[in-house]
Each structure stands twice: as structure tokens, then as C-alpha cells.
Amino acid sequence: MIFLLLFNFLCYFSVNGTPHPMKIAVISGYGTLDSDMQTELQNSLKWFQSAFLVNKSSNPVTIKDVFQSIPEYQKFSSVLVQTHLHRQNIKLQDVQQLLEVADFTVFVIAQDPRRCARDPDLLAEAMPIVPPLATMSICLKNNPRHRNPSLDSRFFFDLFRHEILHGLGYGMIIDKSSLTHRPSEKYIWRNSNGIGHPEMRQFLDFDDFALKKAKSHFGCDKMKGIDADGERKNHLNEYIFGNELMTTHLEASGNIFSWISVGIIERTFNGKEQWYHINRTFVAPEANQYSYGRNFGCDFLQRSCHEFIKITEKLRPNMSIAPFCSKNNRNKCFKLPGSELVYKMSDKECEMRRVIGDESVSSCGGNEHKSHSLCFLMTQSTIYHLQTDKQQQRRCPIIKHLPVNYEVVQCPRAG
Ligand SMILES: *[C@@H]1O[C@H](CO)[C@@H](O)[C@H](O)[C@H]1NC(C)=O
Ligand SMILES: *[C@@H]1O[C@H](CO)[C@@H](O)[C@H](O)[C@H]1NC(C)=O
Ligand SMILES: *[C@@H]1O[C@H](CO)[C@@H](O)[C@H](O)[C@H]1NC(C)=O
Secondary structure (H helix, E strand, C coil), rough: CCCHHHHHHHCCCCCCCCECCCEEEEEECCCCCHHHHHHHHHHHHHHHHHHHHECCCEECCCHHHHHHCHHHHHHCCCEEEEECEEEEEEEHHHHHHHHHHEEEEECCCCCCCCHHHHHCCCCEEECCCCCCEEEEEEEECCCHHHHHCCCHHHHHHHHHHHHHHCCCCCCCCCCCCCCCCCCCEEEEECCCCCCCCCCCCECCCCCCCHHHHHHHHHCCCCCCCEEECCCCCCCHHHHHHCCCCEEEEECCCEEEHHHHHHHHCCCCCCCCCCCECCHHHHHHHHHCCCCCCCCHHHHHHHHHHHHHHHHHHHHCCCCCCCEEECCCHCCCEECCCCCCEECCCCCCCEEECCCCCCCCCCCCCCCCCCEEEEEECCCCCCCCCCCCCCCHHHHEEECCCCCCCEECCCCCCCC
């Protein structure tokens, strides 16, 4: 039977009640993507299969549910199925069987070409329908390869991981119960001249597992919540979380699925029971690499970058606070993952860069409904450009040309 081929069940005929590796099928009525994009889609499904353990869903979906919630699928007679193992065209009527055996199914839907054209930074969107069913759309015209032909295909791997995580419910399932809801908070952002203006901080819901991890990562016991991208609460805040996989912007040089995201997705329930379990052994090598903001402390989380820099220079002069420019970075060195080369950190070349934080409306993905959108932009180093008036007031001194995945190391002794 074709589905045995698609999923190779022999590997995990799972015992009822024991979580098993999650099998995701991506179904498209629109044919294949560019070949390396399609390959990275498959690699991302392999990653989910290794990283996620799930119980069989107690309320599987049927083809009728699909036709009802994704009506465009009524018009296809055959579809392309991608699993972590295979890619194959099947007849639409056979999708029913696939829905029965997959743990989660993602349907690729048409993207509105006007939206893609209006917003060249919009790359993809995904949203849960009824778990275990989700949709994903992709602005093919906005493929970042067109602007940056040397872009590593790893970027697409991160893109699909990011989107499918949303499809699984990350930052998307809205629960108004007081148990999981984090109220927002007012604070004052002070500029370098000391003038302050009021800002709002929003926190992700479902953070009770993640907050513990974040407190120890940043070294701040009084951290109040996991800073979100704004009122939508779909993402981790870009300013606070940098190259984490689930921030609003993907970095060209790689994005990390951290213990903080592990905590968020494990707390994203489908019904009463915890559904997703992360295989910690599998994700540890990646999650442990996450170093952005490590030990920056409460001043980083609660004050502006200008105050953070000043306070740290005074109280902890030995701590490097790259990517922020500071005399603290003098005599500090960094290296890149997988390389032994050590570079001197220099903040001679410094630029005031706009901070992407907790804006409630952005130029990209300012859509009001539950759908999630991912914006991206990059040149050699990642440059952010969301244009809102508010953002212009918030700029931070950032070291130019510092790759995002640097790791601070001891400088070799001269001599
Ligand atoms: C999986 O489902 C079984 C049966 O519904 C339940 O007893 C068990 O606790 C679940 N396991 C996990 C880890 O959620
Ligand atoms: C978790 O991942 C490790 C490393 O990849 C693997 O050896 C182990 O079998 C996995 N555990 C489960 C329960 O799948
Ligand atoms: C901090 O730096 C000073 C001067 O470079 C050095 O003497 C001191 O040992 C350092 N302290 C720590 C804790 O590394």
C-alpha cells in the first residue's frame, strides 16, 4: 500500500498510550517547490520526526473536515504528499487514509499574490485549523534567493521548522484562561540622552515551562514573562531573543530552537493533556548553542539598551555585551560555530540600528486575524527594516559586521 511506503510504519507500530515519533505529512495541490526548498521541507519533517514525540490524537480529522475548512482542496483530483521519507502524488480520495495514519497534516494553500507583492518581505504563513490539521502558504515570488543567490539552503530548513511549529500551535492557540494568560506591562524606554518615552511590553502566553529556562538563560530571577512580538503574541521578541528560531525574523546564518521554545511548544496543549513531548537528547546539541543575551541580566530585559550598556559598563566591566557596542568588548574575541578561527571584537565600527521589538503593527504581517506571518530581510549581515514611526525612536548601538552566531571566547595570549 502506498502509505506504508510513505511513512514506513514498521519502525514505529506504536503501543497505545506511549508517545511515538511524530509523523507529519505536507499535502500540496500546487506541485513541488524549487528542488532545494522541497528538499529542506523534507529535512524539516525529518527533524520533527526526531524531535517530537506525540500520542495519537484522540480526535483525528477526516477529508470532510478538510473540504470544509480548506475549500480550495475540493477542486484537486490529485495532490503531492511529502513526508520525512518520501514524496509522491496520490489521488485525492486516498488522502482520507493518509489523515488516519499521520499525526499531523499540513495543507499548502494558495497565497494571495497581491499580499505577497505588497509586502516583499513576506515569505510564508502558517496556522493551525483544528489540530492535527494546519495550513501553510508561501510567497514564492519573494524567495530570498532572488535577492541573495548565495543564501544557504539551511535558511529554508529554518523557515519550514518555524512555520510548521506555528502550524502545531506555537504562539497561535489562544487561551484566555487566567492560568496561561500573561498581562502586558508599561515601561519607560530611555534614549542615550536620558529622555524616556512610554512603551508596552507584551508576553507570550503558555510560558510557565519556558520562563524557568529563560530566567536562567538571561540570569534574571525576576523576569516576568517571555517577551513577545506585540499584541499578537505569536513570536518571541526579536530584540530580546535575537537568533532564536521563533522570533519574527530569520537570520541568514542560522536560527536556534532553544530550550525556551521547547518550553512554549510543550505547554501548547491540544485539549487537556500535554500532547507534544520534545526528545531532549535529540535537541540538546542545538538548544545548548543558544547564546544570544546569555547572562545579560535583568537590566537587559527591563531597560533600554542605552541604560543596559551604561549599567553593565559600571557594574560588570568584564562582561562582553556584544552585539551592543561597549567598551566592555575591548580585548574580547569571538569565534563562529564549527571553526577554530578567533577574531578580535571591535566596536570601532558601530551603527545605530533600529530595534525590532514589541510593535503592535509592523509593515509586514500586520494582519489582524490568527494567521501568522514571517517576515525576513537580510543582506550580508542581517538588517532589519520594519517601518513604523515608533521604531524610529528606538535605536541601539550595534557592532557592524558582527555575524549573529558569534560565540565570545578568550583571546589568545599575544606573544
Ligand atoms: C498518552 O495517552 C494515554 C492514553 O490516552 C495516556 O494515558 C497517557 O498519559 C498519554 N501520555 C502522554 C505522555 O501524554
Ligand atoms: C531521542 O533521541 C535520541 C538521539 O537522537 C535517540 O537515540 C533516542 O532513541 C530518541 N528517543 C526516543 C524516545 O525516540
Ligand atoms: C576583570 O578585568 C580586570 C582587568 O582586565 C582583571 O584584573 C580581573 O581579574 C577581571 N575579573 C574577572 C572576574 O575576570
